[in-house]
Amino acid sequence: MPRSPRVPTLREPARRVPVIAEPDVLVVGGGAAGLAAAVAAARDGASTMLVERYGHLGGLATGGLIILLLTLDDGAGRQVVAGLCQELVDRMTARGGTHYPPRGEWDSDDPALVERARRWGLVWGSGPHRVRYSVAYDPEVFKLEADAMLTAAGVRPRFHTWATACVVEDGRITAVLLESKAGRQAVRPRMVIDATGDGDLFARAGEPYEHEQVHPWLWFRMAGVHEAESAPGLGRAFVHTLGDGHVLVTWGGEGRIDRRIDATSPDDLTHAEIACRRAAHEAAERLRATVPGFAHAYVTDTATQLGITESRRLTGRYVLGRDDLDHPFPDSIAVTGHWTKYACTYAIPYRSLLPSGISNLLVAGRCISVDHRVHHATKEIPACMATGEAAGTAAALAVRGNGAAADVDVPALRAALRRRGAIVD
Ligand SMILES: Cc1cc2nc3c(=O)[nH]c(=O)nc-3n(C[C@H](O)[C@H](O)[C@H](O)COP(=O)(O)OP(=O)(O)OC[C@H]3O[C@@H](n4cnc5c(N)ncnc54)[C@H](O)[C@@H]3O)c2cc1C
Numbered sequence: 261m262p263r264s265p266r267v268p269t270l271r272e273p274a275r276r277v278p279v280i281a282e283p284d285v286l287v288v289g290g291g292a293a294g295l296a297a298a299v300a301a302a303r304d305g306a307s308t309m310l311v312e313r314y315g316h317l318g319g320l321a322t323g324g325l326i327i328l329l330l331t332l333d334d335g336a337g338r339q340v341v342a343g344l345c346q347e348l349v350d351r352m353t354a355r356g357g358t359h360y361p362p363r364g365e366w367d368s369d370d371p372a373l374v375e376r377a378r379r380w381g382l383v384w385g386s387g388p389h390r391v392r393y394s395v396a397y398d399p400e401v402f403k404l405e406a407d408a409m410l411t412a413a414g415v416r417p418r419f420h421t422w423a424t425a426c427v428v429e430d431g432r433i434t435a436v437l438l439e440s441k442a443g444r445q446a447v448r449p450r451m452v453i454d455a456t457g458d459g460d461l462f463a464r465a466g467e468p469y470e471h472e473q474v475h476p477w478l479w480f481r482m483a484g485v486h487e488a489e490s491a492p493g494l495g496r497a498f499v500h501t502l503g504d505g506h507v508l509v510t511w512g513g514e515g516r517i518d519r520r521i522d523a524t525s526p527d528d529l530t531h532a533e534i535a536c537r538r539a540a541h542e543a544a545e546r547l548r549a550t551v552p553g554f555a556h557a558y559v560t561d562t563a564t565q566l567g568i569t570e571s572r573r574l575t576g577r578y579v580l581g582r583d584d585l586d587h588p589f590p591d592s593i594a595v596t597g598h599w600t601k602y603a604c605t606y607a608i609p610y611r612s613l614l615p616s617g618i619s620n621l622l623v624a625g626r627c628i629s630v631d632h633r634v635h636h637a638t639k640e641i642p643a644c645m646a647t648g649e650a651a652g653t654a655a656a657l658a659v660r661g662n663g664a665a666a667d668v669d670v671p672a673l674r675a676a677l678r679r680r681g682a683i684v685d
Pocket of ligand 1: 424
């Protein structure tokens with residue numbers, strides 16, 4: 261953990277804080293992982309509340325314009341992520357909000373099919389390439405369907421609210437403190453799921469973690485591209501995306517802004533937002549000036565949140581590492597492929613969602629307990645949804661048990677996940 265520089269302090273006067281809810285399960289963070297966690301917990305009968313600092317669901321998967329699900333397969337033609345992630349794909353597809361290769365094309369090495377997938381940003385890494393089961397989607401359709409899934413499941417959503425602190429008593433989180441325009445409020449949950457991406461809750465609760473500094477990304481979309489399907493460079497600096505004449509520019513700050521940033525530092529984030537936005541617009545200007553078809557193109561939106569791959573990562577009961585490639589675990593609750601590698605899978609053990617200390621806390625999404633290398637696989641949106649679904653299902657089981665995440669009956673958890681269509685081995 262990094263050491264904070266010495267700063268002057270003041271003592272806050274003690275005050276009484278209104279308790280606004282006492283749910284079975286509180287999910288903090290409404291990204292891909294938090295969405296899946298909350299829906300899973302609520303569908304399993306737990307009264308569930310979800311707190312999100314922004315005004316929509318999806319996190320990086322919508323606000324970050326990371327609008328590619330990479331990947332739902334193992335890179336050998338076999339689907340390894342299904343469950344709520346597949347349900348979301350089906351729902352978005354019913355609204356015309358997706359583009360992906362049909363099942364019959366998965367694993368094909370037909371150069372024409374591979375090239376089409378690459379142009380849509382569905383194939384990455386070094387070749388030789390095959391077609392993957394990856395999905396490009398419209399972020400507005402994601403937001404709409406995510407809202408629908410959440411509300412239909414009976415989750416109580418609370419947007420525009422930050423979770424800022426927690427009260428820990430006898431190894432349990434007994435309250436989570438919230439800040440919003442309504443002031444400081446508290447929630448007293450039985451189980452808590454940290455789906456903040458940055459591990460805000462486990463850090464506040466005193467759990468150990470690794471902390472990375474990264475180059476920020478700022479993906480943006482452009483419209484008005486003439487014959488976008490055949491633009492030179494497609495599949496490299498920019499990819500085709502949904503909407504006539506639209507492209508997604510996968511712009512990154514490495515080598516373009518002066519330093520890596522700590523995504524838990526508001527000062528670093530402020531610096532990066534300003535520097536990246538300016539540089540991204542300059543990049544759009546260069547595309548307009550140099551790439552045929554871009555002469556009348558314009559930026560429709562830059563991501564409303566920086567693309568941060570890593571910040572805090574839990575050091576939990578098990579740290580999934582590189583040597584665990586293709587290794588089965590008796591407590592496996594999800595499987596993920598690798599977006600740049602073929603025929604390569606990691607089973608994710610339940611223990612990677614469990615902190616070693618706090619008994620009623622589970623962690624889901626990009627901040628689960630894995631090492632830096634495996635993080636490249638488990639941070640992907642499908643994998644985040646899979647660990648979210650597992651955390652939500654486990655939290656609902658814990659509520660019916662003794663309230664300790666580590667005491668959840670793992671065979672029962674795996675069976676419950678399979679029943680809802682998730683893939684656990
Ligand atoms: C540049 C880049 C490219 C990527 N490319 C791909 C790709 O092509 N395909 C792919 O599948 N994945 C990709 N990823 C990875 C993927 O986008 C993320 O890892 C994934 O979306 C993380 O989901 P999450 O729910 O764990 O976290 P997040 O999406 O970060 O969600 C966390 C949520 O919690 C909220 N929150 C945070 N703190 C608090 C708090 N204290 N109180 C209340 N709310 C809070 C946030 O607002 C957010 O909504 C990429 C990531 C980056 C950065």
